[in-house]
Amino acid sequence: MNELSHIDNETYRVAMGRLLVMYTQVDHLIMRACAERIATAPNDNIRIKLGKQVGDESKHVRIQHEWMHRFGTDMTPVFSEQQQAMFLAHFRSLSWLDFLTDMYVCVEALGSEAVEQIVPLADPGTRESLKTPLEDEIDHVEFGLSQLAIELSGLPEHQRMEYLRNIPSRLDSLKNALHGFGVDIPAMFAAVGVDYSQVVGKVLERREEILQSLALPQAA
Numbered sequence: 167m168n169e170l171s172h173i174d175n176e177t178y179r180v181a182m183g184r185l186l187v188m189y190t191q192v193d194h195l196i197m198r199a200c201a202e203r204i205a206t207a208p209n210d211n212i213r214i215k216l217g218k219q220v221g222d223e224s225k226h227v228r229i230q231h232e233w234m235h236r237f238g239t240d241m242t243p244v245f246s247e248q249q250q251a252m253f254l255a256h257f258r259s260l261s262w263l264d265f266l267t268d269m270y271v272c273v274e275a276l277g278s279e280a281v282e283q284i285v286p287l288a289d290p291g292t293r294e295s296l297k298t299p300l301e302d303e304i305d306h307v308e309f310g311l312s313q314l315a316i317e318l319s320g321l322p323e324h325q326r327m328e329y330l331r332n333i334p335s336r337l338d339s340l341k342n343a344l345h346g347f348g349v350d351i352p353a354m355f356a357a358v359g360v361d362y363s364q365v366v367g368k369v370l371e372r373r374e375e376i377l378q379s380l381a382l383p384q385a386a
């Protein structure tokens with residue numbers, strides 16, 4: 167925790183605890199949303215990948231629970247039961263294409279990117295607890311983005327470009343929903359000594375990279 171010498175240990179531990187609770191709740195929600203999708207997934211190959219992801223997310227929840235217990239984290243949820251229900255209802259309401267965008271571009275790819283920014287500044291125990299989850303997320307993102315490219319390739323060119331143009335606004339509405347939940351992410355990041363504007367910069371860079379790769383004809 168040398169990098170964080172300007173924050174006392176107890177303040178850091180409590181603040182990192184809130185981020186860990188949030189991350190674990192999101193993994194748990196991803197697990198449930200993906201489990202629900204198995205029933206209506208377009209094909210068996212996708213069902214198998216979703217099933218693997220459900221298993222991975224359940225493993226992440228277990229790893230994080232074990233770590234939070236050892237770290238002495240207050241497990242009070244960041245998201246209420248009602249907010250969790252809203253998250254699940256949102257993903258339940260989406261077409262397969264929109265599900266891929268919201269789940270894999272926003273939650274998985276950009277969420278992981280944000281978590282990656284915290285890792286170098288985190289204490290060794292927290293860093294270790296995030297290792298396997300973040301490795302698995304790479305696989306989930308790869309699956310989601312490749313499926314998204316397949317779905318987009320089935321659309322006429324103008325519709326595909328139109329869809330891509332609208333992705334940032336889909337991401338913004340998810341971000342606004344999070345703000346509406348009263349979760350102050352910038353404050354949570356600042357509390358563990360992370361420069362939030364830098365994280366946003368990295369996340370936007372990653373978003374651009376994803377959008378550009380989806381816009382390429384060979385991705386289609």
Ligand SMILES: [Fe+2]
Binds near residue numbers: 193222223226299303
């Ligand atoms: Fe996960």
Ligand SMILES: [Fe+2]
Binds near residue numbers: 274302303306
């Ligand atoms: Fe994941």
